[in-house]
Amino acid sequence: MAFMPFITAGDPDLDFTRDLILELARQQVDLIEVGFPYSDPIADGPVIQASYTRALAKKLHVDQILDCLASIPWPAGGHRPPLVGMVSYAIVFRMGTxxxxxxxxxxxxxxxxxxxxPADEADETTQVARAAGLDLIQLIAPTTTPARxxxxxxxxxxxxxxxxVAGTTGVRTTLPEELSTQLRWLKSQTQxxxxxxxxxxxxxQVAELRGLADGV
Structure with a gap:
């Protein structure tokens, strides 16, 4: 099962972010989610919100984050996990998609x-992302209907x-019973x-998802 850790860009600073990404790569993680700090996140719990607040307190700008990621000194021949940005549409829209x-x-x-x-408003962004060589990763929640x-x-x-689970990110002691049913159904619908x-x-929790999920 793929391990896909999340980090906040700029917390505590961008030098640390760059070093952390390189260390995670040395530890052979499969993918790294890079959170772009935003003042009004809709799905993040208190831990990530606090991390975003610390980064934003330094007047961090999206250009600085992108420059930081572009400057990572990846070692030749070393493991280089894909980076996926977790970013509010407000940030994307402000710069221009x-x-x-x-x-x-x-x-x-x-x-x-x-x-x-929203997925039903994402067609244009999906096309623009693909044209740039990016995947636009879609989210499916417990409340997402089969038609959607x-x-x-x-x-x-x-x-x-x-x-x-419905709600925000954060520690949970157990996984919902219906999650396994949802994952089995999804596996029957997509490759x-x-x-x-x-x-x-x-x-x-990871052990419980083995055989159902491909990554956490």
Whole structure:
């Protein structure tokens, strides 16, 4: 099962972010989610919110984050996990979708997760991202209807981000019983890898997902 840790860009500073990404690569992680700090995140719990607040207190700008990612001194021949940006649509829109996607790809990102962009409004952004060489990773929540899920599957690329519980990110002691049913159904509907996020914090939770999810 792929290990896909999340980090906040700029917390405590961008030098640390660069070093942390390199260390995670040395530890052979499979993918790194890079959170772009935003003042009004809709799906992040208190830990990530606090991390975003610390980064924003330094007047961090999106250009600085992209420059930081572009400047990572990847060792020749070393493991280089894909980087996926977790970013609010407000940040993308402010720069311009095409320009943000172009800059993100130049910075070394392989994909974007835009949690506040509804799937039924994502067609144009998906096309622009693809044209830039990026996957736009779609989210599927416990509340996503089968009809809406099919619409998401029709345009999804990269992998599917399956939200384990309704609500925000953060530690959970158990996983919902219905999650395994949802993952089995999704596996019957798509060949895309399934990554599970939100509340995955214990080894026993990862063990429970083995055979159902492709990454956490």
């Amino acid at each position: 095409a320009e943000f996607c172009r800059r993100a790809r130049q910075a070394g990102l392989a994909g974007l997760i835009v949690p506040d962009l 899920t099919q619409r998401i599957l029709s345009s999804a690329t990269g992998f599917l981000y399956c939200i384990s 895309l890898p399934l990554a599970v996020g939100f509340g995955i914090s214990r080894p026993e």
